[in-house]
Amino acid sequence: MDVRKVAKLAHLEITEEEVAIYTPQMQKIVAYVEQLNELDTEKVEPAIGGLTPEGQATEAVRKEDKPHQTLGQDSAISQAPDAHAGYFRVPKVLS
Amino acid sequence: MKNGWEAVIGMEIHAQLSTETKIFCACPTSFGETPNSNTCPVCLGLPGALPVLNWRAVELGARAALALGLKINEVSIFARKNYFYPDLPKGYQISQYDKPFSSDGILTIMTAERDDQGRPIEWKPMTIRIVRLHLEEDAGKNVHEGLPEVDKFSYIDLNRAGTPLAEIVTAPDFRSSWQAYDYVNHVRRALQWVGASDADMEKGNLRCEANVSVRKIGETGFRPKVELKNLNSVRFMQKAIEYEINRQIEAYERGEEVVQETRLWDEKNNCTRVMRSKEEAHDYRYFPEPDLPPLIVSKEWIEKIKAEMPELPDAMRDRFIKDYGLSFADANQLVSEKSLAEFYEQTAKLSGSPRTSANFILSELLRELNNAGITVAESKITAEKMAELIKLRDEDKINNIQAKEVLAEMFRTGKSAHEVVKEKGFEQISDVATIEKLVEEVIEKNAKQVEDYRKGNQKIFGFFVGQVMKASQGKANPKVVNEVLKAKL
Structure with a gap:
């Protein structure tokens, strides 16, 4: 279990002490979920969309290609921590 | 490499x-x-x-x-x-x-x-x-x-x-x-x-x-x-x-x-x-x-979508080569864009001249389209109008230079080929009787040159053609003029 890599992928900064704490904890979680692999699922179709009838096929939930009312600029940015000239504003990123 | x-x-x-x-x-x-x-x-x-x-x-x-x-x-x-x-x-x-x-x-x-x-x-x-x-x-x-x-x-x-x-x-x-x-x-x-x-x-x-x-x-x-x-x-x-x-x-x-x-x-x-x-x-x-x-x-559903598909450009290109006798390069250029390919096919069918249609569309029409920066679908020229122009040219009612001028005007105004030809007075004279009359007038007025020609000075034949064309205000069909002149001299 490479906790440092997981943290990096999640953009989290963690200390060496935290690595020592989290590693066994996460190993435990993964081992718990690993139990599922003991089942023989050879002949089971993956239920990717869930087990409800709507989840099993797209046929029932086709969306028509017709525009609806949008939130609009003001509402869209109203909850943003920072905005300017109608844009969301974030710390500089390199393209 | x-x-x-x-x-x-x-x-x-x-x-x-x-x-x-x-x-x-x-x-x-x-x-x-x-x-x-x-x-x-x-x-x-x-x-x-x-x-x-x-x-x-x-x-x-x-x-x-x-x-x-x-x-x-x-x-x-x-x-x-x-x-x-x-x-x-x-x-x-x-x-x-x-x-x-x-x-x-x-x-x-x-x-x-x-x-x-x-x-x-x-x-x-x-x-x-x-x-x-x-x-x-x-x-x-x-x-x-x-x-x-x-x-x-x-x-x-x-x-x-x-x-x-x-x-x-x-x-x-x-x-x-x-x-x-x-x-x-x-x-x-x-x-x-x-x-x-x-x-x-x-x-x-x-x-x-x-x-x-x-x-x-x-x-x-x-x-x-x-x-x-x-x-x-x-x-x-x-x-x-x-x-x-x-x-x-x-x-x-x-x-x-x-x-x-x-x-x-x-x-x-x-x-x-x-x-x-x-x-x-x-x-x-x-x-x-x-x-x-x-x-x-x-x-x-997949079959339904397949059935709704148009003929694809490469298939159309090969068909143009086979059915209309076009070169690969010409056919390929005609299918560069869908509205152009469809325009060509309609023009070819309506005019009955697939080759002339291809030549005219690829040289003259494409130049106008490129200059204007639009597709044929966005232009004022329809396949019907284009076919009319091709027919006039094929029947020798207008010459090549005139046809180009007519097309430019059609492109600008959206008028029909006949309208433009009439306005410009381009209708070519191919009627033999009319041309014979013009030729006779020219022969009458230029007795000296006629004598020269009959003595063997073949070079001045062009002079007579020019005179007849001038008399017809440029509308006489040069081919007919040549034939009539040769017969009369």
């Missing part, structure tokens, strides 16, 4: 599908709106918002897939591609991964190497493998231009977030930059032809990336590849690939290694430069999108 080396190139194309609304919500895809106005909880990635698939995007994706020789899969799965970037509000892009919408395509394109002036040398068919075409959503846009403190801040417009895309991936089957160039043009035209995408690179609704590596001829494995981005036109893409091939060969010949990395095309300096190297490469941790059910389409 340098002796002993060959290039190995694979292409990735992202094409925006021509829907009215986004792929997983009902926001319009209209371009040029004020920032963040085409947004809703789904495309802003607000908590609890759920995606619902736009069926039109599926239909257009299917048309695109069929136009490129791909097989549509009855079951496909959406997946989350995880990465952090400010223009991606959810922290993942909904895409497809191990079960794409379509796969296993075989596509034949026409390709040619080019001479120093960029002119095609010889067109040859080439078969390439298209690995997959899958459906996904676009990200938003980072904007810096015209905004304050851009050294500290990035500005985000999410109007484009959630726009439907088809990502089209080929096997590494290209061996030269021109093959890749011809492939992208082929795809662009195919997508426009079937109405799947506007496929306009300048507007950004078609973007391409090239994976380039080189190897010694005879090697079967692959060396590290470089991913090229920021290719804003097909020409830049070709230049970037060419530059990259040479850069890699030169590195190997100096005994250096080529590292796997992403490079950008630098338009100003005509070179590629590093964007990010492998060390920072992403780990996308794909997993099935739990908020969307599997995308299931029936065999019947």
